[in-house]
Amino acid sequence: MLPFAPLxxxxxxxxxxxxxxxxxGSDRNAVLARWMALIGSVAGFLVALPLWNGxxxxxxxxxxxxxQPWIETFNINYxxxxxxxxLLLILLxxxxxxxxxxxxxxxxxxxxxxxxxxxxxxSGMINGVFSSLDAALFYVFFEATLIPMFVIIxxxxxxxxxxxxxxxxxxxxxxxxxxxxxxxxxxxxxxGSFTLLDYYLLPIPLTAQILIFVALFAAFAVKVPMWPVxxxxxxxxxxxxxxxxxxxxxxxxxxxxxxxxxLSLPIVPDASQYLAPLxxxxxxxxxxxxxxxxxxxxxxxxxxxxxxxAHMGFVTxxxxxxxxxxxxxxxxxxxxxxxxSGALFLCVGVLYDRLxxxxxxxxxxxxxxxxxxAAFFMLFAxxxxxxxxxxxxxxxxxVIMGTMSVNFWxxxxxxxxxxxxxxxxxxxYKRVVFGGVANDKVASLSDIDRREFFVLGVLAIAVLxxxxxxxxxxxxxxMSVAGLLEYVAVSKL
Numbered sequence: 001m002l003p004f005a006p007l008x009x010x011x012x013x014x015x016x017x018x019x020x021x022x023x024x025g026s027d028r029n030a031v032l033a034r035w036m037a038l039i040g041s042v043a044g045f046l047v048a049l050p051l052w053n054g055x056x057x058x059x060x061x062x063x064x065x066x067x068q069p070w071i072e073t074f075n076i077n078y079x080x081x082x083x084x085x086x087l088l089l090i091l092l093x094x095x096x097x098x099x100x101x102x103x104x105x106x107x108x109x110x111x112x113x114x115x116x117x118x119x120x121x122x123s124g125m126i127n128g129v130f131s132s133l134d135a136a137l138f139y140v141f142f143e144a145t146l147i148p149m150f151v152i153i154x155x156x157x158x159x160x161x162x163x164x165x166x167x168x169x170x171x172x173x174x175x176x177x178x179x180x181x182x183x184x185x186x187x188x189x190x191x192g193s194f195t196l197l198d199y200y201l202l203p204i205p206l207t208a209q210i211l212i213f214v215a216l217f218a219a220f221a222v223k224v225p226m227w228p229v230x231x232x233x234x235x236x237x238x239x240x241x242x243x244x245x246x247x248x249x250x251x252x253x254x255x256x257x258x259x260x261x262x263l264s265l266p267i268v269p270d271a272s273q274y275l276a277p278l279x280x281x282x283x284x285x286x287x288x289x290x291x292x293x294x295x296x297x298x299x300x301x302x303x304x305x306x307x308x309x310a311h312m313g314f315v316t317x318x319x320x321x322x323x324x325x326x327x328x329x330x331x332x333x334x335x336x337x338x339x340x341s342g343a344l345f346l347c348v349g350v351l352y353d354r355l356x357x358x359x360x361x362x363x364x365x366x367x368x369x370x371x372x373x374a375a376f377f378m379l380f381a382x383x384x385x386x387x388x389x390x391x392x393x394x395x396x397x398x399v400i401m402g403t404m405s406v407n408f409w410x411x412x413x414x415x416x417x418x419x420x421x422x423x424x425x426x427x428x429y430k431r432v433v434f435g436g437v438a439n440d441k442v443a444s445l446s447d448i449d450r451r452e453f454f455v456l457g458v459l460a461i462a463v464l465x466x467x468x469x470x471x472x473x474x475x476x477x478x479m480s481v482a483g484l485l486e487y488v489a490v491s492k493l
Contacts, residue, residue, distance in 0.1 A: 006051055007064050007080040007131045010090060011124050014044040014097065018120030021113050030112040034105055037116030041101045044123060045094040055087055057475050060483030062133060062197070070137070075192050079134040084480035085261060085331050086130045088473060089254055092338045093130070095462075096250045097123040099455050100243040103346055106451070107242065107353055108156065115156055119243060122148035126251055130258065135183045135194040138262075139176075142219075142255065146172055149244065149252060157239040164232075164239035171232040175222035182215035186267070200266045200487050209271035216264045217279075223256030226279075226316060227286040230309050237305035238358075242349030245301065249308050249345060250338035257315045257334055261327075265319070266487035273488070276320045283320070284413045286313030291420030295427070300348045300358045303428055304341065307384060310417055311337050317414055318399035321406045322488055327481045329398025332473055336383075336391035336466060343380040343459040347373070350452055351432075355441050360431050364438030369445040374433050376448075376456040381429045383463050385422035391466035392421075 017040025024033040055063060062081030070078045082090065100119050108115045125148070128141035146169055154165035183194070185208070190198050204212070222229045233253075237245045265272050290310040297303035311333065318330030350373060351366070352358055367374040383390035396418065403411040437443045448456065466473065 005066050006047065006054075007066055007082065007127075009047045010044065010051070010094065011128045011131060013047055013124070014040060014120045014127070015124035017041070017043065018117040018124070021117040021120060024113045027110060027112055030109075033113035033116055034101075037101045037120060038098075040120050041098040041123070044120070045098050048091055048094045051082070051087055052091060055084070055476065057084075058479060060479035065133070074136070074194070076136040076194050077134050078137060079195060080131045081133045082131055083483070084476040084478075085258070087476060088331060088335050089130050089258060090127050092335050093123055093126050093251050095458075096247060096338065096342060099342070099458060100246055102451060103246070103349065103455050104241070104243045107349070111155065115152070115243075118148040118152050119247065122152075122247065126255070129255055133196050135186065135196050135199070137194075138196065139180060139183060142259070143173070143176055145252065145255065149248065152244040153236060153240045156241040157244070159239075160235070161239045164235040167232045168236040171222050171229070172219075175229070176219040178215035179219040182212045185212065196262070196267075202267070204268065206270050206274070209268040210274065213264060213268045213271035213275055216259065216268075220256040220259035220264065221282075223259070224253060224312050224316060225256070225309060226282050226313070227290065227309070230286070230290070233309060234302050234305045237345075238299060238301050242345060242352070245345040245349075246342040249305070250342035253308060253312055254334045254338065257312065257319065257330065260316065260319050261484065266484060269488045272320070273322065276322070279320045280317055280410060283313040283317040284410065286310055287317070287414055287417045288420070291417060291424065294420070294424040297424075298360055300351075300360055300428060300432070301345070303424060304344045304348065307421065307424065308337065308341050310420065311341070314396055314399050314414065314417060317410070318395075318402060321402050321410070322485065323402045323405060324481050324485065325398050325405075326402025327485065328474060328477050329395045329402060331477055331481075332391075332398060332466070332470060333395025335473065336395050336463070339459050339462045339466075340380055340383045340392055343376075343456060343463070344384060346455060346459070347377045347380060350448060354445055360428060362439075363432040363442060365436045365442055366433045366445065368437050369442060370447045372453065373448045376460060377429065377433060379460055379463065381425045383467070384425045386418045389464070389467045391463045391470075394467060394470045
């Protein structure tokens with residue numbers, strides 16, 4: 001056991017640090033705000049590391065559990081705990097926050113304290129989602145994450161930032177309202193408990209399970225986002241600042257997939273299996289159709305945004321085929337996609353900071369002026385296409401292996417993402433990076449500096465390490481995945 005409350009620390013330390021950063025006030029204290037944010041984010045990552053070291057790989061139960069009464073009238077408690085799935089996502093979130101703070105060091109020149117604070121507070125709230133074992137606490141954190149991201153898009157975004165922020169907020173909020181109804185039903189059915197683990201063994205008729213599944217699906221499918229409720233994501237990505245796009249793609253999309261894993265599958269297993277063909281169909285549509293949509297994009301950010309939708313389709317496919325390879329692959333794909341999509345958005349941000357354009361047509365021959373940047377961009381583009389030896393291959397391979405045991409045609413359709421991913425990603429890379437210098441603006445480009453090299457270098461190491469040696473991740477996931485699938489296999493009828 002750790003000598004302190006580790007989960008409360010990883011939740012509240014970034015939030016408190018963000019509040020302290022806000023107190024630095026105006027941009028006259030921008031340097032202080034940046035350094036405080038960096039210290040807060042690094043501290044948030046460091047306090048999460050003992051979770052990795054102290055996690056028992058041979059135990060399938062929730063670990064590092066914490067409990068405090070909260071609202072005793074309704075039996076709502078501050079109950080925390082994590083398994084291997086939660087652990088990987090918390091570490092991904094904490095590391096991404098550090099990189100986002102460093103990436104915005106020079107780029108953000110107005111309202112610096114508020115910008116940095118928003119990411120720190122958002123980081124703590126996301127850790128709260130991944131740690132909550134109380135349904136009411138989960139819902140509070142799940143909804144609270146909307147506020148910092150709404151502010152990030154609406155204040156530091158592009159020309160249509162208000163429209164994109166409102167669309168993001170309304171889509172995700174409206175989808176979650178039905179979830180609240182489902183949680184209230186479960187509260188009454190369990191005799192007045194909001195503890196998630198109590199719901200896992202609750203006998204629920206199939207009709208009620210289906211209604212609960214649909215209510216949960218309304219929130220989680222929008223957050224993933226699944227086709228056809230994906231239309232808010234490209235707008236949000238295009239208008240968000242680079243840091244906002246990184247966190248949105250790397251972390252916030254994972255909240256929906258995590259909701260399926262933590263709530264939908266174990267609470268309503270019969271409905272999950274009954275409606276799995278529908279979810280699989282929507283996932284495969286995302287993989288194939290969105291791949292075609294990505295091919296015709298002229299804006300690099302929008303192309304990567306559509307790529308995220310296609311790759312998250314792989315995640316939901318892996319979750320709903322109900323076998324260890326598929327579920328392990330889905331979680332590893334979530335972590336891998338966090339690194340790869342975050343890196344690609346940062347690469348676009350590097351170019352945008354120099355030329356203030358995201359249009360592919362405005363570039364060409366970038367390698368002649370930015371060879372180091374072009375090398376990093378190539379690695380991340382290949383990883384996005386699922387090249388063996390990169391993290392992008394591991395998750396997709398495991399999902400394909402899992403799907404093969406269920407249905408060959410599911411596997412065949414899902415595997416087309418490797419073709420489409422290579423097509424739209426490498427075609428974009430070719431037009432932006434290769435060839436002669438396209439224009440005078442490209443000729444004036446300078447290669448990445450030490451700060452940008454550090455951020456992209458950390459992500460490159462993560463992508464290669466997972467791609468070459470994924471065993472540490474699978475070891476952490478084995479017992480948690482097996483325990484989850486045991487709940488799914490038990491009928492409640």
